[in-house]
Amino acid sequence: MNDNDLPEYLKHWPGLSMRQGDAIVQALPEDVAVAKSYPTAKEKGPLIGGQRITLLTKKTRYQAGEDVRVIHVLEIVEPGHQLFVMGPKAIYGELVDGKLVTPAEPPPELYDGLVVDSPDVDYNYDITTYRFAEPGHHTIQWRLGALRSNTLELEITSS
Amino acid sequence: MLSFAPTTTAAGAPLAAALAPRRAPGGLAALQRSFGNQAVQRALRDSESPEELDPGESADQDAGTDAGTRPAPAAPSPPPSTAPATPAAPPSTPSAPPTAPPAAPAVSVTLPAHVQAPSSPAGMPDRIPPRVDTAASVAITGLAASALPVTLSIDGASAANGTATINGAATVDLRASATVKLRGATQTTPGNAGNLTLVANQGANRLAATPGFSVAAIPQNWSVSFNSLITGTALGIAVNNAWESDSGVVADLDEAQRSEQVQYGTGTGALAGFTGLNSGYRAANHSPIVDRHSTGRGWLTGVGHIQAEQVFIFMDNRTGAVDIPARNSGFHLIRDITAPSPGALALTMTKAGAATTANGYSSGAASGSVSRTQAV
Numbered sequence: 001m002n003d004n005d006l007p008e009y010l011k012h013w014p015g016l017s018m019r020q021g022d023a024i025v026q027a028l029p030e031d032v033a034v035a036k037s038y039p040t041a042k043e044k045g046p047l048i049g050g051q052r053i054t055l056l057t058k059k060t061r062y063q064a065g066e067d068v069r070v071i072h073v074l075e076i077v078e079p080g081h082q083l084f085v086m087g088p089k090a091i092y093g094e095l096v097d098g099k100l101v102t103p104a105e106p107p108p109e110l111y112d113g114l115v116v117d118s119p120d121v122d123y124n125y126d127i128t129t130y131r132f133a134e135p136g137h138h139t140i141q142w143r144l145g146a147l148r149s150n151t152l153e154l155e156i157t158s159s
Numbered sequence: 160m161l162s163f164a165p166t167t168t169a170a171g172a173p174l175a176a177a178l179a180p181r182r183a184p185g186g187l188a189a190l191q192r193s194f195g196n197q198a199v200q201r202a203l204r205d206s207e208s209p210e211e212l213d214p215g216e217s218a219d220q221d222a223g224t225d226a227g228t229r230p231a232p233a234a235p236s237p238p239p240s241t242a243p244a245t246p247a248a249p250p251s252t253p254s255a256p257p258t259a260p261p262a263a264p265a266v267s268v269t270l271p272a273h274v275q276a277p278s279s280p281a282g283m284p285d286r287i288p289p290r291v292d293t294a295a296s297v298a299i300t301g302l303a304a305s306a307l308p309v310t311l312s313i314d315g316a317s318a319a320n321g322t323a324t325i326n327g328a329a330t331v332d333l334r335a336s337a338t339v340k341l342r343g344a345t346q347t348t349p350g351n352a353g354n355l356t357l358v359a360n361q362g363a364n365r366l367a368a369t370p371g372f373s374v375a376a377i378p379q380n381w382s383v384s385f386n387s388l389i390t391g392t393a394l395g396i397a398v399n400n401a402w403e404s405d406s407g408v409v410a411d412l413d414e415a416q417r418s419e420q421v422q423y424g425t426g427t428g429a430l431a432g433f434t435g436l437n438s439g440y441r442a443a444n445h446s447p448i449v450d451r452h453s454t455g456r457g458w459l460t461g462v463g464h465i466q467a468e469q470v471f472i473f474m475d476n477r478t479g480a481v482d483i484p485a486r487n488s489g490f491h492l493i494r495d496i497t498a499p500s501p502g503a504l505a506l507t508m509t510k511a512g513a514a515t516t517a518n519g520y521s522s523g524a525a526s527g528s529v530s531r532t533q534a535v
Binding site for chain 2: 012014015016019084085086108109110111114116124
């Protein structure tokens, strides 16, 4: 998709943050670059009820022991919803090789801050990092309620 | 067997993923809501040659003057009639040295060290807003009554760099110290910051110049008002967060973005263990926006208290400023769960303007206060 064809909300870059201890800091430039690729990414999660969640990584081929940093994006393409854009929000419902590696369900709501009307996009989630010790094929998926992300297919090679 | 190790997931923070669809697929709504510029007396010694000097001005007039000052070019007039064109022959007997022609008095101009609107928070690059006057003190000494006036103007003005007026005009002539009013007109376009300069000239001579500045509006003066109660699976308040542009027109903030910063204190009782949040940057030219302050019923299990701090920061593409705490944008966010009667609980959610610090950003008090109590 050409940048000019993008909906307005996808042309806006709100920034990307990460946690560093108790502090919130700007995300690493390489993570920002990955997140900024979202608007034109070919692989996105399926639209369910006008909403989609998507996982992004810098690449799909990593060496054993190399950090795989995963960016999370929520997009709501139709009006009538709200996005809770405060964060970075913790990730729930993430599976690696089919196994849940984060808590499945979030705790009760406690929220302070901006909500925005859809359509819009929210990049304000924690960046998860995984390190695979052995070569092979691995998958990562994120599930949020009824939403299912794209499945990242990663190839881990010998270091 | 799982052959990976999660290394930096922030899982476990009690604020979770997040959207609250008004029309969500079954069961998703509840899940998605949960988470949770010294005066710089900069006389620029021109490299002009003596033949370029005004009549009556000698090249020697520059000598001995401070950087930042330059001799005043006298108003056009014939050379002093008492000044010998050539030195007289030396007398045969000792006598006093020949008398030099009287030098024109040196004029000195001091401009503000920075062209900076008083509404600029610390860390903001030099700039003035459009539409609103910014006072600039100009100190002038040594200006002879017969000398040319000191002329103030804005160097570098253009559609890209921005434009500004001085006392409503492109130039202003001064014969004495004064405070002038600078007013931005066309805002600086992104990528052209700091290309405007307030300059003081006398004739063709540059007497002083300020460091570069821009014309850009910035957000300030946040306020809060009640919007609605939150009921259902969570209790709390939705509030309108409004802000102003220091230009007086929020639409001028079309190259500015604002971000919310929230930092939680140590909670007590049922309300403890929360971490900070921010919103990312969002357009600043649409005010107000709605903030949600909600507490899921799952937290409302006993008395407790927690206070969070909220500060708004902004970035501005015109000046290149980033992460600047907006003036008067601080709030306290206070949750109190009380037991008004045995077996009953009530939640009071309060948002009140207060000078505070959140996530390392400090600001003065925003205005307004909203507080509502709901039975749990």
